[in-house]
Amino acid sequence: MIRDFFRLLTIDLSTGQSRISEMGGRDQVAGGSGLAAMLFEKFGLLDAPWNDPVQPLIFAIGPLTGFFPLMSKTVCAFKSPYHDQYAESHGGGRSALSLRLADYDALVITGKAQSPSAIVVGSRQIEIKDVHYLWGTDLQVAGKTLRRMFTGSGHRTILRIGPAGERQSPMACITADTYRHFGRLGGGAVMGAKNLKAIMIHGDGVMPLPEGKDYQRLFDKVFTNVTDTDMMRKYHNYGTPVNVAMLNEIKALPIRNLQATTDQGVAGISGERFAEKALLRNAACAGCPVGCIHIGFVRERFQEDNRYLYRQISYDHELIVTVGSMLGVMDCFEVLKLIDVAEKMGLDVLSPGIALAWATEALEKGIITEKETIVPLKFGDSAPYQAAIEHLAYGTNEFYQLLSQGTMKAVEKYGGGDFACVLGQEMAGYATGEVFFVSQALGLRHSHLDAGGYAYDQKPSGHSVEDAADFLLEDEKDRCFLTSMVACLFARGVYTDDVLADCLKSVGYPALAENMGDVAKEIQQLRWRMRIGSGFRPEQVSIPKRFTEITTWKGPVDRKYLEALKTLYGQRILEMASDSSARS
Amino acid sequence: MKALKTPRMERCIGCHSCSLACARLVHKRLSWDTAGIRIRSSGGLSTGFEARVCLACDPAPCVRDCPTGAYSQRKGGGVKVRLKLCIQCGNCAKTCPVDAIYLDFSGHPYVCIHCGRCVQYCPHDCIEHADIGGNSNGDEKDAPSGGEAH
Secondary structure, eight states: OOOSSEEEEEEETTTTEEEEEEEOOHHHHOSHHHHHHHHHHHHOOSSSOTTOTTSOEEEEOOTTTTTSTTOOOEEEEEEOTTTSSEEEEEEOTTHHHHHHHTTOSEEEEESOOSSOEEEEEETTEEEEEEOGGGTTOOHHHHHHHHHHHSSOTTSEEEEEOOHHHHTTOTTBOEEETTTEEEOSSSHHHHHHHTTEEEEEEEOOOEEEOOSSSHHHHHHHHHHHHHHHSGGGHHHHTTOTTHHHHHHHHTTOOOBTTTTBSOOGGGGGGSHHHIIIIIEEEEEOOTTOSSOOEEEEEEEEEEETTTEEEEEEEEEOHHHHHHHTGGGTOOOHHHHHHHHHHHHHHTBOTHHHHHHHHHHHHHHHHTSSOHHHHSSOOOTTOHHHHHHHHHHHHHTOSHHHHHHTTOHHHHHHHHOOGGGOOEESEEOOSOOOOHHHHHHHHHSTTOSTTSSOHHHHHTSOSOOOHHHHHHHHHHHHHHHHHHTTTTOOGGGTTTSOHHHHHHHHHHTTOHHHHHTHHHHHHHHHHHHHHHHHHTTOOGGGOOOOGGGGSOEETTEEOOHHHHHHHHHHHHHHHHHHHHHHHHHO | OEEEEOTTGGGOOSOOHHHHHHHHHTSOEEESSSSSEEEEESSSGGGOEEEEEOOOOSSOHHHHHOSSSOEEEOTTSSEEEOGGGOOOOOHHHHHOTTOOOEEOTTOOEEOOOOOOTTGGGOTTOOOEEEETTSOOSSOTTTSOSOSOOO
């Protein structure tokens, strides 16, 4: 329903009570990222720990969700177990369209269930089901069982956690519909802390559309841009893994715990190699004709007599880097096996990859021994890493319990912080240089998608620290608005300001269309107020020495530039957020 | 006379663009369900997708079992529905052997009218608007068989 307010569903797992309410603010925060921050301000406790049952787990969509192609993402917000501060994580699959067609702008879950539970909601259904028998199941088993237990397959989303989330590891993700994730900063642990194994959202409602032909014409124009031009080809052809070889070529690919930035062996895990050898098919988020999800296969011989099983595993650039090149695993099928284990455990694949890369170097250096790692971690050797990922998920010993809290937690006990590849959280798959390192280290989501630092690094050199800081703040602001719509950021080239304004007008939000710049600024400030209010201090964020020891195509990383940019960007974030506080 | 066919569903990526197009263009709604073609995973996301759509039967069981004459046989296959005669009894959906008719919460039926407007939104040419009884209009070399029987 197109409306000038937000329609919320809040569910309190402690009492079993749910409530539908209306909330204003559409013209101020739009939806998605802005709505999630507004809801955290309303329901969250900045000073209470992340696992206090009162803390909300928020899923929010935007004013364009479902109405236009690639408006297919959901924003998940929570207080993160990783740093006990406000966090956002974004996911797709069917989650966004399901929420839209269940007729909720946001789902807010508070409280803690008495026993492991699942939430089932739709346009005419709100239930909390006891699923204690699913506690402990891996994601594959949980997904298949839930699908069978509850009718309505196809037009719903199933969000679920695995053993890592149940154990409340900050590396635990929330998996959406098998192949998509709210991956980073520990959303899975928040579900675990609430005794919540799964959330099913049925998109069984029907919404009216704008009358007249303007909306239909605009939809077709956007759809054509998405499908008939080269704008999106990168994402549906090789997908993001096309970056692997490209970054390797320019000496900007993280390899073997960032001991190197280029290696001939990377040819074995390039996007081209995956497409040639391991790509089985593609899939799409609901409402996106691009179909960027690349699904590979692994077949495994389990008996001598030619008995095989096969698995289907989605892959993309970040995953290939973190459990591939960063672990020295340069075979596409071995990478898929590692992704598969992490997926089943409900771990965000990126974090265990980077953590185990650190552990491998720590083992090499004698800082830790095999007593800690249990298995002989060695760059390039996939089998021990498969076992180690399970140890991380289950917290088999004290070492893995610490490491699964984040690499820096293990560093506090064992040392080795100089070579921990952590930028706020375990790094993403880019070693492009100073601007990206600062962007991820200080970014609100600690994501490569917070701002285009990796792209800025690849522009001709010579930009000042001031120019880079301005770029990061401005780019983040623009992206905030897109993630409040909620667009897939792959579509940022399609959804220019003019197109976004036209889209908003066509579905009945002229005020938002007229004030996009101011609203974006408001959203940016609100998100950072939540983050800073929950403890973020930029001066406390350090960028480990390893990031200054590498050489890219531009030459050695400039440590002075890096430190200056980190300091200035941190100051600019605080200034921007406090400016908002003064006005509000 | 043409009908909607789904000969290349093995290519489907589950984007639902066809269903959403039908709901948007034919029924003027944003909906997953109130559409003449609906996409479902065939046993979970790891096993691909199938289309729930009218197979253009002739004679059509839904026409036979409609008690009011709201459903009538479309020439060449498929049905025409006159909604003002519909009493929302649901017989059409019950009798359809391939679950092609969706009833909304009020019992209002949605079935493919074989207009073909969804076809252009499929990014992988899974579906086509083809002459009934004739050969596929698609590129046979590029489009191996394996779709639904007609």
